[in-house]
Amino acid sequence: MADRLTKEIIAKIENHAESARWAISATAISGSGEITTATELTSLGIDSLGLADIIIDLERSYGIQIELTTAEAWSNLRNIGDIVEAVRGLLAKEA
Numbered sequence: 001m002a003d004r005l006t007k008e009i010i011a012k013i014e015n016h017a018e019s020a021r022w023a024i025s026a027t028a029i030s031g032s033g034e035i036t037t038a039t040e041l042t043s044l045g046i047d048s049l050g051l052a053d054i055i056i057d058l059e060r061s062y063g064i065q066i067e068l069t070t071a072e073a074w075s076n077l078r079n080i081g082d083i084v085e086a087v088r089g090l091l092a093k094e095a
Helices: 004-020 048-062 070-076 080-094
Strands: none
Touching: 004 048, 004 080, 048 070, 048 080
16 A cells, blocks of 8 residues: 555556556556556656656655656666655655
8 A cells, every 4th residue: 555655656556657648558547447666667658857847846846856867767767666656755854
């Protein structure tokens, strides 16, 4: 079961996907029909520009600074779990 932070981040990514009209393929979604931490960003149709938008939203929402270039983010944040753990780590440093 996903914790609150994970659920919030998944919801934010889903909102971005809907507003950008990204095509969510059937292979992106687990057998339960849900997007999970294992879901690859590329399978949701998220490109580097979409990832940048998501990062900006997360920074604003959580008052954090994700210090990655677009290329670094694209190679380090490959699935939703990677994003959750990056945010979780930054929030822990702030506490």
